[in-house]
Amino acid sequence: MASDKAYGLWKDWKLHVVVLGIVIIAESIGQFSFTIGPGVVLLLPMLYAIVIGLVVFFTPFISEKQAKNAEPLIVLGVALLLAKIGVIIGPSLPEIIAAGPALLLQELGNLGTIFLALPIAIMLGLRREAIGMTHSVAREPNVGLIMDKFGINSPEGRGVMAVYIFGTVFGAVFMGLIAGFLATLTPLSPLSFAMASGIGSGSMMAAASGSLVGSFPEMEDSIVAFAGASNLLSLSTGLYLSIFVGLPLTEKLYAFMMRRKERKNNA
Amino acid sequence: MLKNIQEWTLLLCIFGISALFGNWLGYDTAPMTAVPGMIVLILICLAGFILSDLIPIQFPSVAYIAIIGILVSMPWTPGAEYIVTWTNEIELLALTTPILAYAGISIGRSWADFARLGWRTLIVASLVLLGTFIGSALIAEVVLRFQGII
Numbered sequence: 149m150a151s152d153k154a155y156g157l158w159k160d161w162k163l164h165v166v167v168l169g170i171v172i173i174a175e176s177i178g179q180f181s182f183t184i185g186p187g188v189v190l191l192l193p194m195l196y197a198i199v200i201g202l203v204v205f206f207t208p209f210i211s212e213k214q215a216k217n218a219e220p221l222i223v224l225g226v227a228l229l230l231a232k233i234g235v236i237i238g239p240s241l242p243e244i245i246a247a248g249p250a251l252l253l254q255e256l257g258n259l260g261t262i263f264l265a266l267p268i269a270i271m272l273g274l275r276r277e278a279i280g281m282t283h284s285v286a287r288e289p290n291v292g293l294i295m296d297k298f299g300i301n302s303p304e305g306r307g308v309m310a311v312y313i314f315g316t317v318f319g320a321v322f323m324g325l326i327a328g329f330l331a332t333l334t335p336l337s338p339l340s341f342a343m344a345s346g347i348g349s350g351s352m353m354a355a356a357s358g359s360l361v362g363s364f365p366e367m368e369d370s371i372v373a374f375a376g377a378s379n380l381l382s383l384s385t386g387l388y389l390s391i392f393v394g395l396p397l398t399e400k401l402y403a404f405m406m407r408r409k410e411r412k413n414n415a
Numbered sequence: 416m417l418k419n420i421q422e423w424t425l426l427l428c429i430f431g432i433s434a435l436f437g438n439w440l441g442y443d444t445a446p447m448t449a450v451p452g453m454i455v456l457i458l459i460c461l462a463g464f465i466l467s468d469l470i471p472i473q474f475p476s477v478a479y480i481a482i483i484g485i486l487v488s489m490p491w492t493p494g495a496e497y498i499v500t501w502t503n504e505i506e507l508l509a510l511t512t513p514i515l516a517y518a519g520i521s522i523g524r525s526w527a528d529f530a531r532l533g534w535r536t537l538i539v540a541s542l543v544l545l546g547t548f549i550g551s552a553l554i555a556e557v558v559l560r561f562q563g564i565i
Contacts, residue, residue: 155418158425163520168433170516175441175509193441194511201519202526210520218521223477224426224460225514228434230477231459232510234484235502241489250558260550265542272535281539285547310532314540317522317529320515322544330549336556337565344551347544350477351518354511356548361507372507378551380481 157221163214167221170200179362187333190362194355195324226350233376240373247339247374254343255381255389261285262398270405280307283398286315287349289387293395315349324355328363338364342371346378348386353379416468423464427457430513438509452501459484 158164174193181190204210237244244251261282269278280298284290286308298304323345331341338360345356357375361368431453435446463480488495488502522529532540559565 155422158422158429164429164433166520167513167516168436170519171433171437171513172440174512174516175437178441192508193437194508194515197512197516198519198522201516201521202523203519205520205523205526210523212524215521215524218517221426221430221517222514222521224423225430225510225517227460227463227477227480228427228430228456229507229510229514230481231456231463231484232502232505232507234459234481235456235488235498236507237481238485238488238492238495239490239499241485247559247562247564249562250555250564253558254551254555257549257551257554258547260548260553261543261546264546264549265539268542269535269539272538274535274539278539281536282543282546285543310536311540311543313525313528314532314536315544316525318540319544320518322541323548326545326548330552336552337559339565340552340555340559341548343555344548347547347551351514352544354507354514358508358511368507376481380478383475383478 157217160214160217163217166204166209170197187329188363189325190328190359192358192362194358195321198320229354233372236369237373237376240369244373244377251343251378255385259394266401276303277307279398279402280304281311283395284390285347286311290390293390320351320355323352324359327356328359331360332363338367339370339374342374343378345375346382348382423461427460431457433513434509437512438506442506442509444504449504452505455498455501
């Protein structure tokens with residue numbers, strides 16, 4: 149647990165008061181939505197909270213120390229969120245078991261990044277960095293996997309770190325904006341997107357499923373239950389999927405595309 | 416161990432207070448109505464942290480917490496209806512707002528690294544998230560339709 153080492157985080161009253169202030173401001177502003185074509189973009193208080201938090205970081209209210217102390221608090225907040233998700237899954241357990249096959253198989257959809265992002269990365273002129281960048285969503289376990297296999301100063305390592313940083317800073321906002329938008333834009337069911345929200349990152353899952361709940365409030369319990377169950381599956385199986393399928397597949401596809409590119413250049 | 420429990424409890428309570436304020440302002444649930452649900456959630460978290468401390472196998476504490484939450488609210492568990500009624504007073508979105516507020520403050524530290532990422536990284540990283548999300552949604556859609564659930 150992150151709080152094993154650091155004691156007395158509760159004494160950082162300045163940090164907690166700032167967060168309470170951010171929550172009060174964000175929730176008072178409330179939800180807004182606007183449409184782009186047939187899709188709806190939903191602006192939720194949690195998105196204002198992340199932006200205000202980032203802005204406050206650059207003011208004298210918050211020092212480097214407080215920003216560091218905020219990290220274990222995210223873990224605790226996600227713990228509370230998962231307790232809440234647990235008590236939503238519990239009553240819907242029969243429904244979840246019925247949807248078990250979909251839940252298990254959609255985990256394979258996490259490989260979608262390889263087919264969408266890798267070809268474009270190569271087209272943009274990225275080389276071995278692309279393997280680190282596109283083999284997974286690059287959360288902590290996957291950063292570990294790439295570092296372990298290729299080393300921290302390898303191109304693959306730089307690639308996975310770049311996507312990791314992007315996800316850390318922008319992931320929740322990005323998922324929060326596109327989840328509701330895609331669910332209103334495409335004919336796919338919000339329940340399918342709910343399962344897709346569980347990509348193995350607590351804050352991204354919270355943002356994506358939150359924006360789905362905001363767009364389809366009548367389906368709240370099913371959305372949260374499916375997103376939560378899928379995130380649990382991603383957390384427990386994601387690394388193995390990467391080790392045995394994702395990373396080998398990325399390397400194969402990379403080698404194949406580079407060979408084709410060379411042949412084209414020689415011809 | 417005792418010191419850990421004390422620290423966790425205090426921090427969860429501080430976090431809970433922020434969430435109760437958000438729950439009140441954003442979703443019109445008076446803090447007093449929501450307190451029992453928050454206490455239940457905090458107790459579930461504490462149980463999960465303690466379990467993951469006691470059990471020596473490597474298993475994330477958040478997974479214990481989710482599993483305990485499921486177990487205490489299953490239709491077959493006696494008393495589950497109280498747990499469900501109380502925790503229903505806490506909106507999911509009221510919990511995500513303080514999480515992302517702390518996240519916003521902490522990502523300030525990564526901002527310099529973020530600003531140094533090139534435009535190609537931004538495109539590829541967006542496609543990584545998009546590809547994962549759409550890939551999973553497509554498979555889920557096919558299987559759910561095949562099963563006749565949607």
